[in-house]
Amino acid sequence: MLRFVVRRLLWAVPMVLIVTFLVYVALRVGTNPLASYLRVNQRASAKKIQQYIETNGLYEGFGGYLRGYFQWLQGFVTFDWPRSIKGSREVWPEFRDAMMNTLRLGLTATGIGILIGLSLGVFVALKPGGLRDTTVNTGAFVAISTPPYVSALILQLVFAVYWNRWFGSSLLPTSGVYPPGNRGFDLFLMIKHMVLPVTVVVIQIVAVYTRYMRASLLEVLNSEYMRTARSKGISERRVLVRHALRNALIPIVTVAAIDIGAILGGLIITERIFSYPGLGDFFLGAYDNGDFPQMMPWMFFFTLVVIFFNLVADVSYAVLDPRIRLGR
Amino acid sequence: MTENVLSLRDFRVTFPTLFGDVQAVRGVDLDVRAGEILGVVGESGSGKSVTFLGVMGLLPKSARISGSATVGDTELVGASSRIMREVRGRRVAMIFQDPLSALNPTHRIGDQIVEMIQAHNKVSTKAAMSRAIELLAEVGIPQPAERARQYPHEFSGGMRQRVMIAMAIANDPEVLIADEPTTALDVTVQAQILEILQRIQSELNAAVVLITHDLGVVARVADRVQGMYAGRVVERGSVESVYDHPSHPYTRGLLQSLPTVGRERLQPIPGAPPNMMDPPSGCAFRVRCPHAIERCADEMPSLLPVGDVESACWRADELSKVVGA
Amino acid sequence: MDADNTSSDAAVGLTAESLSPGRMAFRRFVRHRGALVSSIILGTMILFVILAPFTARYGVNEAVFKTSIENPNQFLSPRGIAWLGTDDIGRDLYSRLIYGLRVSIFIGLAAAFFGTVLGVTIGAIAGLRGGWIDDVLMRVTDLFLAFPFLVTLLVLRSVMSSVSWLEPFVGKPTSIRFVIVLFVLFGWMGVARLMRGQVLALKEREFVEAARALGAGPVRIVVRHLLPNAIGPILVALTFAVSSAIIGEATLGFFGYGPQPGAGSTSLGKLVGGAKGALLPGYWWLVVFPCVLLVLSTLCVNFIGDGLRDATDPKLDGTR
Numbered sequence: 001m002l003r004f005v006v007r008r009l010l011w012a013v014p015m016v017l018i019v020t021f022l023v024y025v026a027l028r029v030g031t032n033p034l035a036s037y038l039r040v041n042q043r044a045s046a047k048k049i050q051q052y053i054e055t056n057g058l059y060e061g062f063g064g065y066l067r068g069y070f071q072w073l074q075g076f077v078t079f080d081w082p083r084s085i086k087g088s089r090e091v092w093p094e095f096r097d098a099m100m101n102t103l104r105l106g107l108t109a110t111g112i113g114i115l116i117g118l119s120l121g122v123f124v125a126l127k128p129g130g131l132r133d134t135t136v137n138t139g140a141f142v143a144i145s146t147p148p149y150v151s152a153l154i155l156q157l158v159f160a161v162y163w164n165r166w167f168g169s170s171l172l173p174t175s176g177v178y179p180p181g182n183r184g185f186d187l188f189l190m191i192k193h194m195v196l197p198v199t200v201v202v203i204q205i206v207a208v209y210t211r212y213m214r215a216s217l218l219e220v221l222n223s224e225y226m227r228t229a230r231s232k233g234i235s236e237r238r239v240l241v242r243h244a245l246r247n248a249l250i251p252i253v254t255v256a257a258i259d260i261g262a263i264l265g266g267l268i269i270t271e272r273i274f275s276y277p278g279l280g281d282f283f284l285g286a287y288d289n290g291d292f293p294q295m296m297p298w299m300f301f302f303t304l305v306v307i308f309f310n311l312v313a314d315v316s317y318a319v320l321d322p323r324i325r326l327g328r
Numbered sequence: 329m330t331e332n333v334l335s336l337r338d339f340r341v342t343f344p345t346l347f348g349d350v351q352a353v354r355g356v357d358l359d360v361r362a363g364e365i366l367g368v369v370g371e372s373g374s375g376k377s378v379t380f381l382g383v384m385g386l387l388p389k390s391a392r393i394s395g396s397a398t399v400g401d402t403e404l405v406g407a408s409s410r411i412m413r414e415v416r417g418r419r420v421a422m423i424f425q426d427p428l429s430a431l432n433p434t435h436r437i438g439d440q441i442v443e444m445i446q447a448h449n450k451v452s453t454k455a456a457m458s459r460a461i462e463l464l465a466e467v468g469i470p471q472p473a474e475r476a477r478q479y480p481h482e483f484s485g486g487m488r489q490r491v492m493i494a495m496a497i498a499n500d501p502e503v504l505i506a507d508e509p510t511t512a513l514d515v516t517v518q519a520q521i522l523e524i525l526q527r528i529q530s531e532l533n534a535a536v537v538l539i540t541h542d543l544g545v546v547a548r549v550a551d552r553v554q555g556m557y558a559g560r561v562v563e564r565g566s567v568e569s570v571y572d573h574p575s576h577p578y579t580r581g582l583l584q585s586l587p588t589v590g591r592e593r594l595q596p597i598p599g600a601p602p603n604m605m606d607p608p609s610g611c612a613f614r615v616r617c618p619h620a621i622e623r624c625a626d627e628m629p630s631l632l633p634v635g636d637v638e639s640a641c642w643r644a645d646e647l648s649k650v651v652g653a
Numbered sequence: 654m655d656a657d658n659t660s661s662d663a664a665v666g667l668t669a670e671s672l673s674p675g676r677m678a679f680r681r682f683v684r685h686r687g688a689l690v691s692s693i694i695l696g697t698m699i700l701f702v703i704l705a706p707f708t709a710r711y712g713v714n715e716a717v718f719k720t721s722i723e724n725p726n727q728f729l730s731p732r733g734i735a736w737l738g739t740d741d742i743g744r745d746l747y748s749r750l751i752y753g754l755r756v757s758i759f760i761g762l763a764a765a766f767f768g769t770v771l772g773v774t775i776g777a778i779a780g781l782r783g784g785w786i787d788d789v790l791m792r793v794t795d796l797f798l799a800f801p802f803l804v805t806l807l808v809l810r811s812v813m814s815s816v817s818w819l820e821p822f823v824g825k826p827t828s829i830r831f832v833i834v835l836f837v838l839f840g841w842m843g844v845a846r847l848m849r850g851q852v853l854a855l856k857e858r859e860f861v862e863a864a865r866a867l868g869a870g871p872v873r874i875v876v877r878h879l880l881p882n883a884i885g886p887i888l889v890a891l892t893f894a895v896s897s898a899i900i901g902e903a904t905l906g907f908f909g910y911g912p913q914p915g916a917g918s919t920s921l922g923k924l925v926g927g928a929k930g931a932l933l934p935g936y937w938w939l940v941v942f943p944c945v946l947l948v949l950s951t952l953c954v955n956f957i958g959d960g961l962r963d964a965t966d967p968k969l970d971g972t973r
Contacts, residue, residue, distance in 0.1 A: 162935065224429040228432070247433075
């Protein structure tokens with residue numbers, strides 16, 4: 001077991017390096033940091049340009065990319081991050097604040113969403129084929145087919161714009177973490193600002209997990225060991241909890257760990273619409289400016305997250321399913 | 329005559345499907361006597377498994393069940409879930425065909441047997457576990473204490489089936505229903521499992537219903553045999569008399585399709601089992617029967633005594649006189 | 654697969670003699686009411702889109718009438734001359750939706766088709782050849798699929814638009830061709846995984862063994878034996894690829910990275926993107942109608958995909 005985890009961890013290191021190098025090349029080609037720099041500093045002298053190339057490792061050719069990558073990596077791990085092109089600002093403080101905001105939004109939404117989604121999935125899987133099943137299934141389908149910005153637009157239209165017209169003030173704010181001009185920490189205001197973005201993300205997560213849970217539980221319910229469990233004369237409740245739910249949740253844990261990317265994808269879009277200063281907003285802002293020094297840490301961080309959760313998926317499956325734990 | 333521990337009267341099971349109603353079991357009468365081994369034989373799809381799953385209430389909820397099924401004095405058709413729970417695992421226990429999928433892959437073997445014991449007895453988990461280990465030893469599993477801590481996938485097919493048997497006999501049931509218990513196993517392992525079943529049966533004096541398509545298995549261990557075709561019982565009697573004087577053309581066909589020393593050619597039964605959404609009128613076997621007459625299409629024959637056996641065939645009298653097979 | 658269904662299936666004698674597989678699949682599809690209704694709605698939409706010159710009341714960029722100070726044509730709410738209202742420069746939203754949907758459906762179909770072809774090819778190669786090709790492919794697709802799709806799309810997009818020698822092939826970043834190529838490059842991975850799984854499962858089956866024993870080459874085995882057996886899941890994946898391409902275009906369009914189909918055209922993405930500006934002033938029709946059309950069309954495609962999945966899955970006969 002321990003050997004399995006260690007082996008996966010050792011595998012993860014070259015994976016991170018290879019993937020981030022590919023990302024590095026893609027961003028170097030795609031954003032062309034030197035061009036972005038020249039756009040902002042149009043009157044930079046040849047000497048200054050040369051200096052910029054060297055401090056940032058913007059060498060050309062495959063060997064140049066490789067050298068530049070390791071130069072960047074060294075700076076990254078020693079927290080000597082290159083400054084942003086636009087405004088020449090420190091990247092880390094902004095990145096850290098954005099990460100905190102995203103974590104707050106993401107964890108809240110994921111927690112609520114998974115809880116509701118799994119319960120709904122169980123609720124329908126126990127009575128498949130009826131009106132209840134059809135309603136929830138159709139609802140989940142509509143939610144999956146609705147991109148987050150569409151639900152966000154509709155929610156904003158109803159709870160902010162038209163609420164204001166009908167009742168004189170809008171029910172919920174549509175942007176930011178605090179109203180403009182607010183200083184300091186205010187829990188109530190923060191929650192109020194989070195309601196709409198969290199709702200948007202929750203809708204997506206609920207739809208996905210309802211379907212996962214329904215499918216997984218139905219498969220378990222149709223398996224032969226459920227029949228054996230019933231043939232023992234134990235209570236239906238015990239059959240469902242001990243035999244069905246437990247086994248149905250095993251694949252869900254794995255899927256949840258792999259799915260982290262999709263959840264983050266929904267977050268990025270949601271943050272943008274609500275001008276919520278999180279990682280999504282950070283990335284899109286950097287993308288629009290072609291700001292390589294801002295994008296690269298972001299991509300590195302996401303690669304780490306994605307590979308880490310892939311690892312978690314593998315390990316959790318091995319821990320939860322005895323067939324794999326002691327199998328080979 | 330000994331008492332009947334399990335009796336079915338006009339037992340019927342119907343499945344509604346997308347394409348119409350499937351009449352899987354169409355009026356089965358059957359008695360299981362205390363302490364006997366009853367073999368139930370038929371091709372796949374003859375309704376033999378469905379009958380007993382229906383009795384135990386283990387079919388999908390969509391299945392429609394009618395008629396009567398009694399264990400002792402307890403009626404099971406339409407019984408409350410409380411009554412069904414008392415019967416299942418305590419008075420009637422089941423052994424399934426494929427022990428790998430019938431055992432929960434994420435629970436330890438010992439825990440699965442403990443669950444069976446505690447479902448019907450108020451005992452501590454510790455006491456139940458030592459009883460479970462005893463049971464594992466009883467069905468011939470070496471090092472039962474260690475094996476109890478393992479998972480189903482760590483067992484071989486034969487060992488898993490022993491586990492199923494150990495679980496089934498945990499509460500000294502009156503009836504043990506074994507649904508194709510040896511079909512998924514090697515021939516050598518089959519013999520061992522049958523031996524264990526026989527030994528257990530004589531020790532506990534439980535009745536055993538042995539559902540199988542293998543006439544050889546029935547000949548080896550059963551006392552009585554029932555042949556089923558298209559959801560009905562077509563012939564029943566003691567193993568010797570049915571094997572020596574089969575009076576129903578279907579049973580005759582089954583016996584003739586068995587390899588025997590001295591027989592030059594096997595004679596398979598022509599055709600395929602009928603579509604149970606729309607079974608043939610009268611006797612369902614008539615479309616494949618070499619002896620069919622007009623009456624077979626008009627009236628459904630019921631079980632009537634012919635010599636030592638009971639047979640559901642209009643021409644059973646004539647056929648039993650012909651020395652065939 | 655549970656024994657109940659197999660045994661009852663066997664009991665039914667649900668064999669080729671009772672109903673052909675095609676007919677059974679059709680019946681299962683029709684049983685899926687969502688899929689049936691969706692087919693009708695989507696069929697109507699496609700008819701409207703094909704017949705755009707007749708069904709649209711105005712041209713794409715035509716104003717409903719000439720504007721004047723006392724009689725402005727901008728932001729008119731839904732009324733007789735403009736059923737679904739007008740936009741910021743007085744164009745008829747209803748007509749623009751028809752033209753926009755036309756482009757979006759085209760992008761969806763083209764991206765899904767080419768993406769599926771690419772995915773099937775790569776998946777078949779990986780499945781048949783195995784070895785390191787297979788390992789690399791699966792690792793790469795794992796990570797690709799794990800990243801947030803908008804990020805992947807945007808990075809791919811910037812790389813594709815920066816490499817100058819690619820332009821003759823992929824077109825300008827604002828062209829429809831560019832978006833289709835982008836979605837093809839992004840969309841083949843799911844299908845490749847699926848096809849690989851199918852190939853691995855079917856590879857060991859007897860009929861493939863038999864074909865190989867008879868000396869059939871790998872291409873022949875794939876085309877004649879594996880593809881027909883995997884066609885069900887591939888068709889389902891293709892359908893879902895259409896809806897994700899439509900949503901993808903709309904997402905890019907919404908954030909301003911989408912295609913600019915030129916003077917004669919528009920797309921759902923542009924129309925949904927236009928909703929942003931209409932939100933605060935409260936021009937609800939510019940928000941609601943494009944959003945509803947986007948959701949309705951993707952919902953219909955998804956439902957049809959679900960229906961196809963049921964239709965190609967005989968497991969479901971026993972239930973209901």
